[in-house]
Amino acid sequence: MQIQDMWIYHMRFTKKDVIFEKIGVTKRTPKERFSSNYMGYKVDIIECKKMGKMLCSILERKLHEKYSSISYTPEEKGFSGKTECFEPYIIEL
Secondary structure: OOOOEEEEEEEEEEEOOEEEEEEEEEOOOHHHHOOOEEOOEEEEEEEEEEEEHHHHHHHHHHHHHHOHHHEOOOOOOOOOOHHHEEOOOOOOO
């Protein structure tokens, strides 16, 4: 059985006076997942790590739980992963 590596990422989205961060996982590289301009937001990769799929999923879930008190929901319809967004904060993967 082959274990597939994935990326866990922490990104910052900025548009005018709106700033929020997103923690997620992807099979593609974070640069492939979100261009430098996504839905009008400037996108900056803060941190990303490549690791096994299971470890990625566990870490993502733990980080979402840890930072749930600062969750943020983007207003744009069709924003991919809007439940994975947070107010700007010092988040470490």
